[in-house]
Amino acid sequence: MPWTKLLADNAGTGEPCSGEQGRRLSYRDAIREGLDQALELDPRVFLMGEGIDDPGGVFGSTLGLAQKYGRGRVMDTPLAENGMTGVAAGAAMTGMRPVLIHMRVDFLPMAMDQMINHLAKWRYMTGGRCSVPLTVRAIIGRGWGSAAQHSQSLQSLFAHIPGLTVVMPATPHDAKGMLLESVASGEPTLMIEHRWLYDRMGLVPEEPYRVPAGIGAVRRTGTEVTLVGLSLTVHDLLLAAEQLAAEGISAEVLDLRSVRPLDEALIISSVRKTGRLVIMDLGWKRCGVSAEVAAVVAEQAFDALRSPVRRLCFAECPTPAAAPLENSYYPGVSDVVACVKGLL
Amino acid sequence: MPWTKLLADNAGTGEPCSGEQGRRLSYRDAIREGLDQALELDPRVFLMGEGIDDPGGVFGSTLGLAQKYGRGRVMDTPLAENGMTGVAAGAAMTGMRPVLIHMRVDFLPMAMDQMINHLAKWRYMTGGRCSVPLTVRAIIGRGWGSAAQHSQSLQSLFAHIPGLTVVMPATPHDAKGMLLESVASGEPTLMIEHRWLYDRMGLVPEEPYRVPAGIGAVRRTGTEVTLVGLSLTVHDLLLAAEQLAAEGISAEVLDLRSVRPLDEALIISSVRKTGRLVIMDLGWKRCGVSAEVAAVVAEQAFDALRSPVRRLCFAECPTPAAAPLENSYYPGVSDVVACVKGLL
């Protein structure tokens, strides 16, 4: 198998926002390079998705691949999210390694039956005899009045489901490494990317590498408060940590990287050190990732807490369209700073 | 409107497992009576669902209604969960009050697009101009090797979504009152019932009444630990509390009743009193209702905690079929007792 020779990149842990080697690449190009290398390395890999071969190329992340590998391996699909997920799963069960691409996370509810009832359960239901090496990519949109049905961020729904792996890279380095890991691991994996990260640059090794699921990263070390984020919010937290540092407050920033499996140990060890926890999720609060992180701490480090846990999440309503509403819908850097100061 | 004269039953709070007045009725019959009265009271109400007019009558909960109201108002449907949810929603938007019935929660992922992207958001997206007074009933199955796709309990997925109301009655009294509240409130509501509660008896008032969403109930008062449950687990917790009492440990048992909205105040006031929290959910742990309850406490009462929060949930895997695996999949009364003793 072409994947065994790729070493898992445990050096990823503890690194700063990008890897320490490689070229500067955008998040978008890191994903594209990952797809390109997966297609190159493994004839079982193919890509499917609505319009993935069009001139937009899924916000640029699939550009040129149809030309390079042909439309037999980089395949446009009908608009039929549940059916296409089933098709991809059927192919995955029978020897292929598809990557199914959705332009927005909002379309995943259409595919929930296949995601939850089939992909996630198949390996277990067959006693381990038939796995589903399917990678699903989906992108979170935001802003410009995209409103209720085009700016959701539904990782928590999937993180609830045993049998799925759910990763949310914050950096170009992780985007490529997690994509390759998803394909290589053979586990059904949902990789959720944020559109606002696509232009972000970072160091990305040229050769293929894997960033294992379930290992978070310390993006900044600190002693007085633990700030937990993922995907886009990691960057807000880093900015907040900088501002706090300027005011003499030392914040540690964790990047969960994957929400299922979840790196409980990393969270616990940080909170045991700092005694304070602020979680900034991309999404709603109730029964979300932020709840899970808080719960893990309440279970394993309640005695270390020196102040209440705080969660910064979307307002508990659908995304409104108008700009002033939209602005107040999303928590920002200043909310983090204010929140931390309120705890100290 | 026929519903305004029905008073909300706030007396429900703090009551024991059944209401204090009325006849003894099974949970099944309480639901059937609620449906019957809704159909009787309001010509806009109709029922839809796969096989709801058949001799089984959705485990007995719709028996006789097709005969009484005709198949025009108690309507069998094709097997098309997403489409039928859309149809019910369209009818609800245009003057009707449908109740859509699913034999198992496991089929809801098929309907997720309409549930999450349409029902939950429509009122907000239209600036409050068009609401969706749709009630969805779904039943949790369990046991007898029903396995991965026929014994899920997916309340946490829906509890995450703003715009939906999600209720899970534990008693015949609540089953009828919450059903009527769902229909009367005009809010899109998911009522999740547990099959194992169907034979359970309790006092149910004969006249129609409403149990408002978002108000939990203290099912047993105690001082040393707060046990939080919902639906079937409330009864396990009550048994556990009894055993604990026999050993001199005083446990308070809360019934959440609704998971969205969530009665945060009730949880907090109990934990402030007892200093200990054990949550027994029906479902998985990660990003589930149990996480949310723990998080609420970590936010609002961390300082009251005298021991770690504990969660008793399904094993983090799909439901296995074989009996010995199934038995260990579900936490039980003895797990609660052991867990509480471990905290004291």
Added chain:
Amino acid sequence: MTPQSDLNLETLLSLYRTMLRIRRFEERIVDLYPRQGIRTPVHLCIGQEGIPAGLCDFLRREDYIFSTHRSHGHCIAKGMSMRVIAAELHGQEEGCSRGRGGSMHLCDPEWGIPGSTAIVGGSIPLAVGAALSARMQNNGRIAVAFFGDGASEEGSFHESLNFAALHSLPVVFACENNLYATSSPLEARQPPAGIAAKGAGYGIPAVVVDGNDVIAVYHAAGEAVARARRGEGPTLLEFRTWRWKGHVGPGCDLAAGCRPAGEHAEWLARCPLEFLGSRLREVGCGEELAALEGIVAAEIDDAFAYGQGGTEPDPAGILNDLDGRG
């Protein structure tokens, strides 16, 4: 008047006027968009105006339509105020959904528009449900589902046709087949059988109609609506058409290589307004048309002045309208 039509002049002028209102409304969006006062994605239907114009002419105010991401034309044709649409595009409290919905969720329940959905395929079962509701309330209303060729690939299309046929519901399935879903051509997504061909599988009468010929649309729609009103059940109409602008936004996607230039030219030559306009001019209605331009321009000016002059929503009210409780 023309051989193709036995319609009277009044009807033809009314159809033209509807198309013109849609066209000029969207052209105004194109003009204004770069100023960034409209901060919401716009999906324009320029080139497709014949379909809403021809179909909605048969609808009563209380009949229902359910629309999609590409909804301006449907809503204008149904009679909704251009003022509240413009206000919504500008994210104002005066907008149809008070700035909550933006461009993709236009609604006006008082004009039979419970709402629009940007989830492809979502509008179809909702319209079927409205038809069921009308039948149950025996109020004589009918419902129209607008959707695109892409939507006909979604499972909801099949589920909706099945249920509507089963119960002979008063619904018209109006598929605007503009040959693309975003930039994916029809033939990359469907076998050649065609969308109308699906009808027979459910016993639903179905026809392919030239969507750029508003008179053809009018005739086909008239029959479908009449069937629905007579209680004879659903009809599936596949309108062939083409959008002139890109999938989203005010620009054309030609330069980006999204669609072939030849195709573009061919469809521009088949402008639905020009199609009817040239015939109207032939029969001497040139002055009426010119007058209409003026009237419509004034309406559009008024609508956008209203839309731009509205009130910004107050962030403090962000949680309002989530449910009826709060």
Added chain:
Amino acid sequence: MTPQSDLNLETLLSLYRTMLRIRRFEERIVDLYPRQGIRTPVHLCIGQEGIPAGLCDFLRREDYIFSTHRSHGHCIAKGMSMRVIAAELHGQEEGCSRGRGGSMHLCDPEWGIPGSTAIVGGSIPLAVGAALSARMQNNGRIAVAFFGDGASEEGSFHESLNFAALHSLPVVFACENNLYATSSPLEARQPPAGIAAKGAGYGIPAVVVDGNDVIAVYHAAGEAVARARRGEGPTLLEFRTWRWKGHVGPGCDLAAGCRPAGEHAEWLARCPLEFLGSRLREVGCGEELAALEGIVAAEIDDAFAYGQGGTEPDPAGILNDLDGRG
């Protein structure tokens, strides 16, 4: 031999034997069920054996089938060991999914059975995916989706037909139309057009076949499989049949009033085994049939002895097999 068939005796006896194995296997379940050793819901296909028998005869071991909640017949016909099925029904480690799946998720990847799903409609796109996979790997395999009439109402059916037709995939859509979904009759769920009528909407050849006539099944299946192997694309087969037992469990649902008694009698008279058996006896194969009874009875004894004698799964391993990470 008979006018209806140009098949040789060997084939006919083999078809009969497959049906007999299914029938006797399920009858044994009926016998054993009250003892509660089988602690998982069973959906029996007694009365429908002609379909899996006739269809799977054309499949190679490496071809794929995807089945449903009602999967025993499909799996036995495909060649899967009755021993491991019996063991799975008894929740044993020796079962095909080591007791994890129970009755509704039978699988045997080594026999071309990646698994079965109890979500109605779920099997259809999975089979299309397997066909796509076979095409991409150019390994000559084909895939069969088994599903019921109820499943044909789900959106996944439409989405799957569309994609399979678009890419001319080597897949056979085998709809076992037993006229009911649980206790809902077909006419309460679908307009009269019929399931096979859906094929034309995608350009997919479709036929209605008497599912209780195994020879008719055989001929129709042979053609569909051959088309798929020749790379000519999918075929939709609508098999008309009827299940004798209740939707789930070992009993009959007649007493409960789930289906009319007259219908029951009519279909009992059309037993697929008897249909072929009587013809075989006519041509003098009585002794072969009697011998087959003995052989099959021994196989069933052996299978259930194996199934009952297996190992209980250890609860300590409950989390195993969730993923490959261990």
